[in-house]
């Protein structure tokens with residue numbers, strides 16, 4: 205299964221000889237400079253990495269023939285003089301903060317040279333780098349490695365104190381899916397500097413100092429750009445690294461499931477058929493709408509953005525899982541970006557919080573950064589879907605569907621991690637206490653039995669189905685005016701019927717269960733829609749007449765164009781509604797005219813208060 209598993213980070217060390225007695229317990233052997241750690245810090249070597257550890261190390265590869273504009277050729281390993289020249293040619297490296305880039309040595313301290321200044325040599329790029337990229341792609345589980353390229357982004361230099369706090373890399377160019385770091389040999393090497401890559405509760409650690417003194421060694425790491433990573437402090441020496449964007453070129457192709465998945469694919473098909481069959485049998489005991497819904501949500505491992513989400517460009521394990529789902533003919537699949545936004549009050553952690561507040565206001569130096577603030581009460585929380593993607597492309601119609609996807613997650617898995625992906629703190633503002641905002645991002649595959657094409661709308665509820673129905677009907681009109689081909693029109697008509705059937709199912713015991721607004725909205729379809737809708741007319745009218753809110757409903761329904769026309773044409777069911785309305789009016793008339801009243805309780809007559817007062821009094825004509 206080697207080509208179906210995807211690791212989130214790949215680290216290729218130098219392969220130099222093992223040394224005993226390394227300070228932090230790690231030797232620079234291949235086995236020990238690569239670690240997986242659980243989040244609690246327990247280290248355990250990942251047995252999956254055996255293969256890569258046996259393959260040729262990069263000290264067998266040629267070093268780049270580095271040349272830097274304004275500095276000239278830079279021999280490797282990097283000597284003291286070239287290092288000084290590079291440091292003075294470079295500039296402090298900023299980091300991305302929201303839409304801007306910010307210089308803050310607390311967050312990032314290193315010197316950078318832009319790709320445009322640096323030449324690694326065409327030969328090295330085409331041969332050695334291409335090999336490194338191929339290895340990285342194999343280890344990361346990239347499904348079409350032949351279209352992956354590494355584009356140089358920066359040359360980075362870290363002096364003692366250099367570091368980069370935990371962050372995720374933004375997509376710096378279209379198709380970017382990961383980052384490749386190639387560490388260059390520097391005379392004397394460096395101490396400190398662990399690259400720690402976190403993903404889905406796991407951490408992979410590269411002790412970059414191990415082997416950094418090897419004169420001909422390249423050490424590399426690659427990771428998916430959405431994985432949080434950090435470089436801990438360099439404590440001595442100098443670290444030099446080329447950072448590349450890993451990019452997929454060309455359009456990603458929707459993948460077929462790997463051959464090893466045949467058994468899983470068969471099992472999936474059988475499971476979907478059983479699911480579909482179970483849905484066809486109404487089960488009054490099934491209770492929750494979630495159980496009965498024909499939709500399930502499969503959370504993906506990685507995060508994606510509107511620009512890089514694509515069936516053909518999924519990362520690691522996600523690619524295999526989605527190819528399996530998409531390969532199942534019985535299933536419909538969409539990829540969906542889901543965001544959760546939470547705003548809340550900040551936990552008051554100190555009994556003297558009020559004093560703290562005053563001190564914050566008084567002193568500009570006081571730390572009100574909120575770095576250690578925690579949320580207390582939630583003021584508002586909202587889960588939204590940002591993009592629905594089918595294998596054909598974005599499905600705009602779906603983006604407005606207010607479906608609570610977190611209700612439908614397979615195996616009751618959590619859709620969002622406990623830690624937010626983004627947080628924003630707002631300190632004390634006037635009379636308001638500090639607030640925190642959290643954003644959580646998740647990408648999911650939404651699946652449903654293909655025999656129920658409207659399952660997502662149905663799971664979202666009555667209004668979603670009704671909106672979809674009206675949208676389709678309007679679309680049908682547009683298609684008819686554009687003289688669309690027969691099969692498309694048929695497919696549209698099928699969708700409309702399917703939606704209407706979903707509406708009736710959602711009404712549960714029938715129209716009686718619907719809200720008044722929903723009844724009015726439906727009336728035009730049952731009175732003037734396609735034959736399949738009109739078949740429901742008797743049940744619809746009977747339900748209206750049976751309802752306790754019959755009086756208001758009739759008042760709202762009879763002026764509706766479709767209903768009024770049916771009455772004018774003498775349609776029998778419409779006539780029962782009109783007659784019921786007439787009976788109600790007769791009852792009102794029989795009670796005689798109401799006593800007219802001229803009460804004006806809010807009357808104000810400026811300058812003539814006594815007139816105003818008398819208008820406010822009860823003034824009935826007897």
Ligand SMILES: O=C(O)CCC(=O)C(=O)O
Nearest residue numbers: 368373385399435445447
């Ligand atoms: O220096 C490294 O190894 C990592 C650098 C990094 O994370 C970045 O440039 O975004």
Ligand SMILES: [Fe+2]
Nearest residue numbers: 371372373433
């Ligand atoms: Fe980074």
